[in-house]
Amino acid sequence: MKRDVAALLVEALDALHVSTRQPFEIEVPREESFGDLSTPVAMGLAKVLKKPPKKIAEDIASRLKNSGILEKIEIAGPGFINFTFTKSYLYSSLEQLLRAEKSYLRENIGEGKRVLVEFVSANPTGPLHIGHARGAAVGNALCNLLEESGFRVDREYYLNDAGRQVKLLGLSVYARYQQMLGSDVTFPEDGYRGQYIDDEAAALLAETGERYKGARFDACGLDITSWTYKRMLVLIGRDLRRFGVKEFDSWVSEKEIFAKGAVTSAIDALKQKGFIYEHDHAVWFRSTAFKDDKDRVVIKRDGEYTYFASDIAYHKNKLDRGYDIIIDVWGADHHGYISRIESVMQAFGYDITKFKVILVQMVNLLKHGEPFQMSKRAGTFVTLSDMINLVGADTTKFIFLTRKADSHLDFDLDVVTATSAENPVFYVQYANARISSILANAPGQGIEAGHGTDLSQLTAPAELSLIKKLLTYPMVLENAARSFEPHRITFYLQELAGMFHTYYHNHRVIGDDPVLSRARLSLCRGVKIVLSDALGILGVSAPEKM
């Protein structure tokens, strides 16, 4: 739809010998009376050409070739050019959609570019919780969206398995295990205290018996830690699968990055570029050479690497793999890291515009309208697994995706569970299920959509509006992909579902007139194709029955 208008515009602008930036600003106007598509291009050119926008719009409009797809071209308001399509264009477009399905809906804006998306990357020291879930939902949908927009996407999970957190995990399980066997080993001050630690200790006991009874942590710590760590990975993987997140292509281990000597060599590389210096017996990265407001320590006075040092190595590793775009999805509490990682990227000579951090804001979990403070250390948190049991994976994902990633989000357990029947996700899924039901019913009524369907039977305003709505879907995907904002799809889905519910209520699909019925069935099928496609990109299921 947009493509066709854009082609005409390019021709007209060429004829006028003016160039403007691509892609064109072509939008769906707010009011239906303004036409089907609209462009403010003339207004943008007003400054450059030093002519009134309306005059420019007229010049452009007069040079637009009408190839039969446009019913009307109007200049309106301060200088918009509004386009209205002919019915025959709408019918033939719908026909193509029905025939080609998914491939008709795709714009190849990625052109095969390789994208790395790192997301979730929760510390492997316990089950995922609701905060991680938002990152998982956004990251997963973003990857799907980019993939469907012609990018080659790798999904990656970074494991912070080298630091003391994992050791602390092992120590916590060790302590509980010994306590279960009657030893008075004291629980580590800053150990993990969740119920799952007790469960792990019990499982360890069941599996190994009293093998480690009375042993010092020095002696059995490595065994227990790696045993627990592996189980945490299994747990996290299981939670992600249950949540409906597509498999990660790679799990990168911080420990392995160290083991390969990548940290040392990354810092050496920066040194050669002159961004590393020594001061106060520590080694620093000169991030102030870029946008950071202070330099950062990479090797501490005691000779240990900082956490930042391995981040440098990891991001160099990302660069070395030759991606066109690198995306990090982080919790918003890490926003202070953006400038220093950007500095690293720049220091390595990477074009900073190709590095994008998507901040996912905190989820403010409420219970009975009261904030519910979560702490993994203290063991008071709502796990993702609990959320899935309580609220459902689809609902949880959909709610996360009805907000911009960087907006704060209240997630009230009472509201979400109590009103689940009125949840927006059901509204959308219900439309899909309704259509499935109609399509299933049709053969019994002797009606079958298929070849030779006369789509020109669809003359009701609601039908034409629905067709147009379907045809704008590729624009929604394109905008969502270009801005890395999957939530736009969610809003489109609610609009489309709403239009369908209204249509369903006012028009009987399977009626006395078989020709009309066939046409309406085809329209329904078109709506279903788009609904299930968009739900699929969001990672939400599209049930046939509800």
Place this chain on the structure above:
RNA sequence: GCGCCUGUAGCUCAGACGGAUAGAGCAACUGCCUUCUAAGCAGUGGGUCAGGGGUUCGAAUCCCUUCAGGCGCGCCA
């Protein structure tokens, strides 16, 4: 103190690179099931786009400033 995010209807949030009369859902109120799924439909009310200033043909959108909330500012991870 500095930095980042946020502030739009009673509540939760959309609002494309600055464009046309600022939108949706929920909640409230009123109607609609003998017909393909009522997890639905139709209607009503609801706004100083936090306040102030600026930029221009035009600002919820950009700039400055004030206020409010959240988060971050370690040779922690």
